[in-house]
Amino acid sequence: MKLQAVRGTRDILPDEVGAWHAIEKAARELFARYGYREIRTPIFEPTELFARGIGAETDIVSKEMYTFEDRDGGSLTLRPEATAGVVRAVIEHNLANTDPSLKLYALGPMFRRERPQKGRYRQFHQVDVEAFGFTSPTIDAEVIELALGYLDACGVTRHELVLNSVGDRHCRPAYVETLRAALRERAAGLCGDCQRRAETNPLRVLDCKVPQDQPLIDALPRIGDHLCAECRDHFAEVQRQLALLGIPYRLSHRLVRGLDYYVRTTFEVTSDQLGSQSSVLGGGRYDGLVKELGGPDLAGIGFAVGLERLTLLLPARGPEARCDVFLLPLAAGALDHALTLQRALRGAGLRALLDPEGRSFKSRMKQADRLGARFAAILGDDEIARGVWSVRDMAGSTQQDVPRDGVLDYLKEKANG
Ligand code: HAM
Numbered sequence: 001m002k003l004q005a006v007r008g009t010r011d012i013l014p015d016e017v018g019a020w021h022a023i024e025k026a027a028r029e030l031f032a033r034y035g036y037r038e039i040r041t042p043i044f045e046p047t048e049l050f051a052r053g054i055g056a057e058t059d060i061v062s063k064e065m066y067t068f069e070d071r072d073g074g075s076l077t078l079r080p081e082a083t084a085g086v087v088r089a090v091i092e093h094n095l096a097n098t099d100p101s102l103k104l105y106a107l108g109p110m111f112r113r114e115r116p117q118k119g120r121y122r123q124f125h126q127v128d129v130e131a132f133g134f135t136s137p138t139i140d141a142e143v144i145e146l147a148l149g150y151l152d153a154c155g156v157t158r159h160e161l162v163l164n165s166v167g168d169r170h171c172r173p174a175y176v177e178t179l180r181a182a183l184r185e186r187a188a189g190l191c192g193d194c195q196r197r198a199e200t201n202p203l204r205v206l207d208c209k210v211p212q213d214q215p216l217i218d219a220l221p222r223i224g225d226h227l228c229a230e231c232r233d234h235f236a237e238v239q240r241q242l243a244l245l246g247i248p249y250r251l252s253h254r255l256v257r258g259l260d261y262y263v264r265t266t267f268e269v270t271s272d273q274l275g276s277q278s279s280v281l282g283g284g285r286y287d288g289l290v291k292e293l294g295g296p297d298l299a300g301i302g303f304a305v306g307l308e309r310l311t312l313l314l315p316a317r318g319p320e321a322r323c324d325v326f327l328l329p330l331a332a333g334a335l336d337h338a339l340t341l342q343r344a345l346r347g348a349g350l351r352a353l354l355d356p357e358g359r360s361f362k363s364r365m366k367q368a369d370r371l372g373a374r375f376a377a378i379l380g381d382d383e384i385a386r387g388v389w390s391v392r393d394m395a396g397s398t399q400q401d402v403p404r405d406g407v408l409d410y411l412k413e414k415a416n417g
Contacts, residue, residue: 008114008122010308018320019311024107026153027127034146036103036129041085043109047075053084053293055260057201064112066122078111081259082128082304083286084293090132091295102132119277119309129283130302132290137234139301140265140285141241147281147303148247151269156313159271159280161247164223164255165235166203168263169288171228176202178221186216206254209276222253231264238265261286265301271313280313281305321372324415327354327379328364334379337404341377341389344408350415368394375411 005011012020028038047067054061066078079085086106089095096102106128114120129146131139144161151159167175183190183198183205190198190205190213197204208217227235242249249267257266266284274280283303290298325345329338338354345352353371355364368376378390388401391410402410 006122008116008120010121010123015319016311019314019317020307023127023154023307023310023314027105027107027150030146030150030153031105031129034103034142036105036131039086039089039104039106040108041082041089041106042079044076044078045085045088047077049084049088049293050077050080053087053261053289054081055201058258058260059204060112060258064114066111066113080112081110082106082108082126083130083259083261083289083300083302086128086130087290087293087295087300090298091290091293096132096290096296096298100133103130104132105129117277118275119306119312121308125307126304127307128302128304130300132298132300134301135287135299137237137265138241140234140238141245141247143283143301143303144238144242144249144267145245145247147267147269147283147305150305151281151310151313154310154313155315156271156280156310158273159269159313161249162252162255162268162270163239163242163249164252164266165227165231165238165264166256166262166266166284167223167227167231171226171231172223172263175221175223175226178226179203179205182220186220189213189216201260203256204258206256207258217254224251224253234264257282257284261289261292263287267303271309273313274309277309279306280309319372321374322351323353323368323371323373324350325352325375325377325411326364326368326371326373327352327377328361328368329354330361330378330380331384332381334384337379338377341407345411348408348412350411374415377407377411 050065051061056062060080065080068076070076086104090102109123109125111123113122116122129143131143148161166172179202180198183202187195187198191208191210194205194208194213206217206220255266255268262284264285268279269281270278271280272278281303285301287299289300290296327338327342329335342352342354355367365376373394376392376394378392383390386401387404389404389407390399391402391407392399
């Protein structure tokens with residue numbers, strides 16, 4: 001049997017990794033400007049954390065988690081998202097005590113057993129941002145600004161911000177009942193999934209993509225008409241500040257998100273370049289979650305970007321240069337000079353390489369080209385006799401003799417200049 005990566009997982013190959021480094025670097029640089037610090041939490045957590053945090057009725061918890069029994073009988077789960085683990089860590093280490101306005105970000109793999117397709121994997125990566133202790137709508141607008149700023153910093157230009165308010169514990173329960181009642185009347189016309197959700201989690205019906213269901217769903221009662229005064233004011237202020245910041249958005253009463261912890265502001269960023277998995281980023285406010293998981297009554301808001309989907313949106317990158325100086329010891333006895341020079345170049349911070357297999361001059365020059373070498377340093381019989389290295393500038397195709405004892409300084413200066 002041929003061994004292969006597990007379905008829904010993928011290798012990020014060396015040629016792709018430059019793009020990943022770039023988006024990780026962009027995250028670290030931009031998030032620091034907004035006051036966020038990195039946190040790294042474990043990849044597995046007690047199953048109960050996700051069941052309580054994300055919601056037992058959600059698709060994620062009810063059918064997509066990688067859950068296994070530990071040897072001592074405890075139930076563990078590979079994290080399907082980052083928020084629950086970050087909240088657990090905030091509670092466990094009392095992070096909000098020392099920092100009442102706590103801004104954290106996390107990077108890493110997440111696991112969901114979804115049906116694999118373009119942009120949808122069973123192991124995927126997120127950049128995740130969470131802010132704790134802020135109740136004012138100003139942080140909602142700032143987090144959204146940061147989310148879009150991050151996509152911009154990565155070079156993603158074509159996207160749309162979709163915005164909604166899903167109410168809070170004061171107004172949402174009554175809306176959910178209104179929705180349930182409306183769904184009961186129309187259930188017969190809806191798909192099987194919707195009929196089930198109408199009872200278990202009526203909000204999820206709004207997320208249905210089945211074409212025949214759309215006219216019925218569009219006619220359902222809308223959350224925007226059922227918000228309490230506080231939620232309405234909060235949402236109006238978020239929108240006012242987004243307008244102030246010049247951030248365009250589209251309102252969608254059907255944006256309910258797949259996790260139960262959200263209250264008030266929810267948002268997604270979609271791209272028409274992604275196919276059916278069009279959401280590259282999703283987030284929202286989750287006041288109440290920290291308390292629900294046993295911590296203080298602390299507001300929360302954040303978002304996560306799917307990095308596989310983000311990389312699909314990036315402009316193609318050419319191959320990266322991987323070498324500053326490629327050494328070609330050709331003459332007998334040249335290898336020893338080359339090895340000491342290579343070590344010295346590396347010590348000076350340059351990327352120096354040579355071919356220890358002694359292939360032909362032509363094939364070594366080809367290799368230097370493939371590596372994107374800026375300089376080739378050649379040591380043949382003639383150079384040995386004259387006490388020089390012949391240094392070729394690969395881009396300019398010019399070649400120069402450099403005395404052996406000055407070659408290190410010469411290359412250092414040229415490569416850094
Ligand atoms: P989410 O919408 O479930 O939110 O996921 C955020 C992003 O992760 C999605 O927009 C998508 O780009 C990516 N993603 C999700 N599932 C997959 C998959 N199977 N394959 C590839 N990419 C995927 C959350 O996870 C929340 N924790 C976000 C959040 C943080 N809300 C508040 N704070």
